[in-house]
Each structure stands twice: as C-alpha cells, then as structure tokens.
Amino acid sequence: MKKEQRISYPASHKIYVKGEIHGVEVGMRLVTLTDTVNIVNGEKVTEKNPPVTVYDTSGPYSDRNVAIDITKGLPRLRQKWIEERRDTERLDGFSTPYGNMRPEDGRRFPAVHMPRRAKDGQPVSQMYYARQGIVTPEMEYVAIRENLQNGELGIKTAITPEFVRGELAAGKAIIPANINHPEAEPMIIGTNFLVKINANIGNSSLMSGIDEEVEKALWSCKWGGDTLMDLSTGAHIHETREWIIRNTPVPVGTVPLYQTVEKLDGNVERLDWEIYRDTLIEQCEQGVDYFTIHAGLLRSHLPLLKGRTTGIVSRGGSIIAGWMTRRREENFFYTHFEDICHILKQYDAAVSLGDGLRPGCISDANDAGQFAELSVLGELTRTAWKHHVQVLVEGPGHVPMDRIAVNMEEQLRTCHGAPFYTLGPLTTDIAPGYDHITSAIGAAQIAWYGTAMLCCVTPKEHLSLPDREDVRAGVVAYKIAAHAADLAKRHPGAPLRDYALSKARFDFRWRDQFNLSLDPEKALEYYRIGRLGDDSGHCTMCGPHFCAMKLTKEMNNCIKQKPDEV
C-alpha cells in the first residue's frame, strides 16, 4: 500500500473555520468559481461568482499541508480535548487477551497507541457532558460544520453550540466519538441536522484484503461518506479494523458479533456473554465509535415470523435468533444490556440498536415482528440514556413507498426521538444490480420524513461484496438522497450549491458546473464523450440550433435591446 494517500477535488482548497469558544478549527472545502461573462449590446460584461463552501468528509487527506503516512495513522485531532477533560486515563495495555495476543505476521498496524478509559467507571460521553450543561469542543466543531453555507447566504447562524448541546442532552442527536478514535473529525447525527450517510466496507472470508479495505475507506471519505462501518467477517478482522480506524477521519462503526463468531469459527452455539464482552472491550479500546447490537430481538418474537417470505435477513439478527433457538435462552444482548452500557459509557462508544427483524422483501414489510422489535428498541433507548450512552435506532430494509411514513412515525413514537438510521429502504425487490437506485428512492423519502442517517446500498447488494467503484456508486447515490432530503426539509443553506451549479450551467461555465457537482470526475468524463473537440456554448445533446439555454440567452439579449416591445 502506498504510504502517502491523498484525496483531491478540482478547483478546491481546504479552509479552516475557527471556533470562538474552544478555538476548534473546522475543515471545509472551498470551491472557487470563474466569472460569468455575458455579451450585452455587443459588450463583454463580467460578474464575479463567489466561492462555495462544501461539507468535507475527506479530513486531512485533502490538505497538502498535513503529512500523511498510512503506517503511522492520521493526526490525533481530539487527543488534547480528551486529555484536557481529565476524566480518562491511559492504560498500560489492552484489557482483553485478544488485544495483546495478536500475531506479529506483518499485517499488524505498526504504530501502537495504548488505549484510554474513563476513570472510576464514570461516563465520558458527549451526552453526559451535554446533560451537565457543558459545551465540548466536539459540540462547537459540529455546530460550525453544520452551518457551513448559512454565512454565505447572510443567514445568522441557525445551529449554535448550545443548540447542539440541547439536542445531545435530549438524545435527539449523537456525536459518535470514542475517546480512542481521536483521529475522527466530530460530526453529528440527528433529525435537526444535515442528513448523514454511512458506507459499509469490510471483507468476507471469501474476498478482499486489508489494503483493499483501507482503499475503500478512503474512497468512501472522498465521495462524501459521513461514517463508515467495517463489517468484516473474514480473516484478520482486528488488524483490518486497526488500519481503518487509525487512518479514517470519520466515525467508524462495527457489529462486534461478527468478530465474536469468527473467534468461535462460526460455532454459534458456543457464543456467550463473556466472549462477546471481551470483544466489545477489545473494540472499544481500539476506538470503534458505534456498535450495532441486536438487543431488541426476543424469543417471543420468533413465532411472529412464521408467514415471512424471506425470514430474517439481518446477519446479526439471524445469528442471535439461531442462538436463542438452539440454546433455548433469551437474547443475551437484551439480558446483559445494562452491562453493555456500563462498558460503552467508559469510552463514549455509541450503541446503534440493530433491527434484526427488518423486512427483507416487500411482502414482509411492516409486519408484527418488525414492530414488536421496534418497541423493545424504544425500551432499550431509555436504558442506554440512563447510562448516558448515545443511541441510534436502526430501521428497514424493504418497504413500498406508501408504507414508509408509518416506519418513521412508529420510530418517533416508540423511541422517544432517538435518531433513526435506515438501510434504504428498498422500494421494490425486482432490480438486483440496481439496488442503490431502488433504495435511494426510499432513502430520500424517509430522510425527508426525519431519518437522521442513511446506510448506503451499493449496486452489488444481494449479489457480491462491493468493490471500490461500487462504494463510489453507492455513496454518490446516497449523497443525492441525503441532499434531496435536506432540500425538502428546507435546511437553510442546502439550496446554495444547487443554485451555484445551475447558474454555472446556464452560463456555460462547464468546469464550474462539474467542480460543484458530487462527482466532478464522472461529469467531466461524460461531457468529454459529447464534446468532439467543440467548445462553443452548446453540447451534443442539442447541437447548435436546439440549445435551450443558448436560445434563452439570445432572447434575453433581444428583450434587453428592445424592452418595451416584448
């Protein structure tokens, strides 16, 4: 793997906006634009176009002034903030055997950092601080980040650090920020903020190595993934994750059950609380920012699945359901949920309450099993909040459009305003190979209704592990869905980028149009196919006689010359 990885965007440079409370420096991307040139009455009239600030998930990779070395990991941005709170301590070693026992086979990440943990088992979560009335640097950071375009519009800051604090205290938003992942830039997930997207990466036992997963991680950050889940289930899970966490500027989530089952060589029956607990601590000390835990699926739910077409399609859900069936015991995630919270709060790892019974096809949507589990997730939300553990609630799945709204309504009613995090939903089953599209339709809609984060689906969903290009396709499709929802929710700064891009389009400032787009490289590639060396203010879609924008400009000039005669 190349040590110096970089992310770049055309006509862009990195700026930092400084906070007034803690002096945090929030990285953003500034896209510079060329001038508008119009010919009015035969004369050239130029007009400046102000640069546009774009929400930036690429972290230090897009800052030429920061040294990057993949074998050392990213700069530890939050280290000082965490230390200055003086409520955590650095441990002398990893608390679990696995953390120390890993083989020295060349796969190991070279730069080992000793983990931190809360002093005396105290909570150190952003929710805890928020409830104490404390505005942390993390809160100030996300407030600045969320407002990025308001200043350009002359809007007085709508999202203040104090507003962020209030949302966190109420559980209506989370900042996933494990104290052992200080490399991550703070970001916030909640209904009252920009809609976020998560990209899944991870190998399986059949495919992909560490290099490839790190590449996919950076690729996701490049195209706009706000968080990253490492769903590896194959070999070297710990090492893969270490390379990813140390090099990722966004929060990282996992499903710890996967590694636990790998430790047991797939022998699910041997699964128990002790080995799971060790894995959870191992991952907390590595710096995982949020964990999907399928604690809401109970034994009593299983008979509700009888009529289902596709049974259980959540991997975690199916494992724990199989375990309950074989062991004839209640779900140990549920029975040990307070123990789980006791661990998470000491590292500020958030819990993402998994929906093990999410529907896997249209005909299973919104059934009794799904909603029975959701109601338990509501109960668990309150339990986690009692321990000041930050909570996400996961949602479907496959749902036809007319039955999406009720999912959001039920989640809001049942889960007390905790942010919803959905996989799509896919609005039809009949398009394998295009499920980034079947699901972007549902994702845009549910995000408009209030879902805080969308989990990307790639074109290879149901068919194969995604490669780098699939991650790009999935992330861009979901950036579209998230942004469409931000527009529909009337987020004040959201339309600025659309406006600036469309103005560039009307001006035939092609490069500006592409530079402002979600995927400048793709836009340029398609444009070049159509150019045939011609650059005369129209494209091959229409040819010279039929360009509506050119004709409109001519008409406008005609009107300007004889304004009274129109």
Added chain:
Amino acid sequence: MKKEQRISYPASHKIYVKGEIHGVEVGMRLVTLTDTVNIVNGEKVTEKNPPVTVYDTSGPYSDRNVAIDITKGLPRLRQKWIEERRDTERLDGFSTPYGNMRPEDGRRFPAVHMPRRAKDGQPVSQMYYARQGIVTPEMEYVAIRENLQNGELGIKTAITPEFVRGELAAGKAIIPANINHPEAEPMIIGTNFLVKINANIGNSSLMSGIDEEVEKALWSCKWGGDTLMDLSTGAHIHETREWIIRNTPVPVGTVPLYQTVEKLDGNVERLDWEIYRDTLIEQCEQGVDYFTIHAGLLRSHLPLLKGRTTGIVSRGGSIIAGWMTRRREENFFYTHFEDICHILKQYDAAVSLGDGLRPGCISDANDAGQFAELSVLGELTRTAWKHHVQVLVEGPGHVPMDRIAVNMEEQLRTCHGAPFYTLGPLTTDIAPGYDHITSAIGAAQIAWYGTAMLCCVTPKEHLSLPDREDVRAGVVAYKIAAHAADLAKRHPGAPLRDYALSKARFDFRWRDQFNLSLDPEKALEYYRIGRLGDDSGHCTMCGPHFCAMKLTKEMNNCIKQKPDEV
C-alpha cells in the same frame, strides 16, 4: 445493420392471451421457475413454483415464430382492425411535398406504405370511439395487457374493456395509436393503469446515425420502455424516423418543431404556421403516435421569467419564446390550436401538451411562469377533447421533494384529469452524471401521486447524447420508479413479481431470482464476480458463517424438529 434483430430474455417464452370480444392476441412474457428444494428432517422436499407473467414491450422481436426483417418493418398488427372500421382511406401518395421529395440516397427505408387518413375529415381517435360507446380491439388489447398478473393471483379481472372505454371517453387515459403506425402494440397511459415510461432517443447534428438510433429503439423496448420519443435534430430526420416507426412495437412520439426548424436551417424567425402544418401532416402520415406541442407558452408569460436562474430549458419552449420575442406575435401553436386538432383527429395522433416553462433547476421550481402555462394547458385540453383528440399533459423538470405534490394537485385541478407525463422531476441539481438517480427519486414519488407516464432521464442528461448503455441505465432506473409507484398505488398484480423474486432469493434459486429481475444480465454479471466458482448456498457478501438466509433456514429446521421448545 443486421436485418434480423432479436430480443431475448433468459428462461422466458412468449405467450399470447386471446380476447373474447375481438379475438385480439396479447403478447406477454412467461418466466418459468425451478422448484424449491428444502431439506426437512434429512429428506428432500420439493415444491413447484408457478411461472410468472411479465409485461412485455419487446413485441415480435422476442417471438421466434415471427420473421423479422428490419428493411421490411414489423408485421402490421392493427392494419385489419383499422381497415375494418371503414372510416379511413388509403391515399395515393403523401399529402406534403416533403413526404414525396426525399432523396434516394440509400438512407431511405425500402418498404414504402401509402398513408391512411380519415374519410371526410371525421375523427378516428380511440377517444371518439370510446365516446360512441364502442369497445375497439385496441381497448380490449390494453385491458388484457393491464391485468396480466391478476389471474395468477386469482383476482377477478379488475380492468375490463368497458372500464378502459370509460377512462378514454373521459380523457383520463389515452391509447396512442396513429392509424399509420399499425405495427405498434396498443398500450394505455392513465392514472388508473400501470405507470408507463418513455425513453428518448434521437440524433443531434453532432452525433449518431440511423443504425445507432434503431439499435437504441430496440434496446429501449428490450429493457421495458413503453413508448419512445424520437427527438432527432440532426440530419436525415425523416429517414431516421421512418426506420424507427416501421420497426418499433411501441408508440412513437416526436416534437415536430425540431424538424421544422431543421428545414429552416435553424432560422427560427422564418418559422410560420404553414411550414409547421406541413411537417405535422408529414409526420401524421408517417405514423407518429403523439406530438409534443408547446402551445401553452404565451407572450404574456415571458415577463414572469425575469428572476429565473436557468431561464427556459425546454428546447421547444425556448424556440417558440424566441420566435414570439423576435416576431412580436402570439405563439402560433396557440392561435392555430384548433387547426392542429383538426389534423390530429384524422390520424388519431395524440397531443402531448409541452411544458415549455418547466423549471430547469431547484430554484426555479413551481414559479409563476410554470403554473401560468399549466393553466393554459388546461384550456387547451378542453379544446382538444372537443375535437376528440387524445391528450397528455407534460410536467417538470427540477423540483425538490416537498414541492412535488403540489405539481400533481395543480395538474389534476387545472387539466380535468388528463394524464400527466413528467420528466423526472430531478430532486436536486448537484449530481450531473447521476441524473437518472436524482430524477428516479422524484419520478417514483410523482407517479405514486398519480402521474401516468414518466420520461426517462439517462446518466448523460445535461452532458451528452445518450448511447445504448445510457438508454439501458435510464430505462431500468425508470422501470424501478414506475414499479415502485405501482406497488405504492397498490395495483393488485404488482407485488407478485417482487414476491416470486424474493422467494427465489430465500431459496437460493439464484437463476430464478435473476430471470425475474428487470435486468437479468446485469444481475448475473455481478453475481459471477462474487462467486469465485463456489455454488454452495451463500454468496461473497457474507461468506459461509454469516449468511442470514442460510442461518434462518437452519433455525426453521431446528424449530420444525422441536416445535414446542422454541
């Protein structure tokens, strides 16, 4: 070009369902499925899976028993029905100079058919017959076609020929069926029917030849395009269209203004009613099934566009607006609209009332200009209906999700229930290169609200002319949007395909899953990437330990063996 073009689908064969009134034979695709095999208590238990009927837009190309010769054109399915009505006559030649004058340069379609026209200027439209209480073969045909999956579900036919007649008579649906395009299989466009999609093809002066356009036409029919618009603006417009119409089993639409302007070498100012009228007649006699005519854009609307970011983005709209501005005359489409109707009714060509002022960006959505034009379209709808001319009304464009519903509501209110036909809408401007996705999100939503037909947007929208692969990407994205809307509208037969595909997925009947999908070739291609030669009931997404469906099956078997102990 190869004379014998074919369209094929895996595990599929053509069936014909016969009508009881006129004996029409409606082609459909039957997908045969393999058996479900389960191991229960160590024994193999098999279960038959009934074949699934799929709506088929591929016409005779997918029927091995029909001889295909591109240089001769498709069989003339409706010829006999038209002749038997005895209200039309075959002309001895084309009525317009251009129809006869075309050059013999080898591009000309070899098999010339003399055109038909109504006797004595009488209406011969499906709307006219419907209003007379006549159920035509076309009406019976579409009724059978729309019900395709109800029989399999044991649902008594919901859509009767009489229901079709009623919808046509009321103007709430249209069957685009020019008497000079007897090759086309009847299909219906209306809110109370399956949502349809249109694909645009056509060259520009800068790109693409006749062969390529015919290929794109068949490609669209293969992937599910219900109608086809030939938007050619380059050379050989008449010849290109002739090849397309003679070989296309779906209705074909055009914007006759484009050819008119090409006849004037782009000199818009010379445009007048006479040359347009000739072009309209030329195209009616060729067999164009519906015409986009921008008759609702009036001089008084132009001042409403002052604050727009992207002005007029409709090609037709910008041409006629420029003409009005230069000539200081009212839109001649509007002033001659009754003359237009008088022509169209003699061929049963439908009018698609163009929205010349559709918004071209998010910030122009739903503005005064757009709705002022829509209100004129409502007035023109009534005028066309007076002449028994079938009407579609075109809609936007670029609209954020929260402002889509009002477009549908206004159209319904203003246009008296005439079917709505929208371009997307695109729900954000910021993703050139992905506008099939930005627009599929809006298209699915507006179709759910009642839009009858969706105009496909390809990934190259705004950037270049689409090629064959772009047509495929656009058509499949729009089939997804249309089907998602059919599900949301609770069309009774719609969920059957989803169900059968998902059951196949759960059974690991991979081939059945792909054969039932919108793009079996793409699904198979992605699946193969993930297989690595392994065929053991799980895929590379999850590997052997983590396949939720495999685990669910194991759990179900476990429950079956000890049912009382769960």
